[in-house]
Amino acid sequence: MYRLGYTLAYRFGVTPWETHATATRAGVEALVDREVAERPHPPGRALDLGCGRGLHTAVLAKKGWEAVGVDAVPQAVDAASRRGIPGATFAVGDVTALEGAGLGTFDFFLDVGCFQGLSPGQRTAEGRGVSALANPGATLLMLEFQATRMRSVVGGVTRAELEAAFAGWQVLSVEPADTTKLGWPLTRTAPQWYRLRRAGRA
Structure with a gap:
């Protein structure tokens, strides 16, 4: 059902999350810089989950990752591919079925x-698929709205729900995200950046 909803949204040009992605780009770049600083150069392969038209995939490629964007909506993936982003490739795929998508690790x-x-x-x-594709030392960075009173309107998850889905991962940090440019009602969602690493891995 979620795939149908997003497919229709792209078809009719109702994609508010792309505006939000533009607003959060600076924060994404800073956090990706931190990931790069902790790794050798080039830093390795990165997967942008639910990439849409590739705004954040482009950031990953710019920072030196071999970047792959995956999204269930063919129209979005086609648009991302047409951008011709150096160092980035895109695939139509379901984030809930990553194990059989042939994306590599x-x-x-x-x-x-x-x-x-x-x-x-x-x-x-999704948690199971990400775990299956994770190399030793892999990290995961997630921006998620919290389960505030606006949850019924814009979604949101609790830390417990996130940890349950990524049971084999250790939460390294939880940091508040800047909501200044997001506008109402997203300014009321208390978004957090979660950084995780597979438990028991270097």
């Missing part, structure tokens, strides 16, 4: 609001 995963739009079962499936 990754050192870094980026999820900017994709996870919170899934049902509990789909979230578990």
Whole structure:
């Protein structure tokens, strides 16, 4: 059902999350810089989960990652591919079925609001798929709205829900995200950046 909703949104040009992605780009760049600083150069392979038209995938490629964007909406993936971003490739794929997508393995995963739009079962499936594709030392960076009173309007997850879906991962940090440019009602969602690493891995 979520794929149909996003497909229709792209078809009719109703994609407010792309405006939000532009507003959060500076924050994404700063956090990706931190990931790069902790790794050798080049830093490795990165997967942008629910990439849309590739705004954040482009950031990953710019910072030196071999970047792959995956999204379930063909129109979005086609638009991202047409951008011709050096160092980035795109694939039509379901974030809840990553294990069979043939994408390879990754050192870094980026999820900017994709996870919170899934049902509990789909979230578990995303966590399982990301775990299957994670190289030793892989990290995951997620921007998620919290379960505030606006949850019924814009979505949101609790830390417990996130940890349940990524049971094999350790939460390294939780940091508040800047909501200044997001506008109402997103300014009332208390978004957080979660940084995770597979438990038991270097």
